[in-house]
Amino acid sequence: LETRKLEYQHQRISSEELEKARTYYWQSLYLQEKINLLKATLDVNKQNLNSAQRRIKSGVATDSDRFEFEMKEVDLKRDLAEMEIQLANQNRILKLLLGIREGSTISFSESLAHD
Numbered sequence: 001l002e003t004r005k006l007e008y009q010h011q012r013i014s015s016e017e018l019e020k021a022r023t024y025y026w027q028s029l030y031l032q033e034k035i036n037l038l039k040a041t042l043d044v045n046k047q048n049l050n051s052a053q054r055r056i057k058s059g060v061a062t063d064s065d066r067f068e069f070e071m072k073e074v075d076l077k078r079d080l081a082e083m084e085i086q087l088a089n090q091n092r093i094l095k096l097l098l099g100i101r102e103g104s105t106i107s108f109s110e111s112l113a114h115d
Contacts, residue, residue, distance in 0.1 A: 017097060024094040029108055031087040038080045045072050 049069035055061035091106050100106065 021097040024090050028090045035083045042076045
């Protein structure tokens with residue numbers, strides 16, 4: 001009976017740890033997707049900033065248009081840095097749960113599917 005009890009405890013603990021690993025895996029995929037979107041948004045904002053500067057030189061727009069895109073760039077860079085830190089933390093915990101060495105890198109070939 002004691003052996004069975006220990007086996008069930010082992011199975012329960014293993015299942016709980018596997019569930020944690022799955023959760024961290026999906027959160028890492030989500031954060032990676034969010035980082036990619038932030039980078040794409042940053043590129044679009046950069047294009048808009050360049051367009052605003054051309055309009056300012058032409059006399060069609062004012063400096064306030066440029067300031068708006070510059071402030072948005074700062075916000076996007078801050079969000080990007082925050083997401084990269086969160087992703088690094090998620091991956092660190094996931095490696096710990098899976099027993100992967102600290103120096104190893106972890107990469108995901110899968111991406112989130114959007115319906």
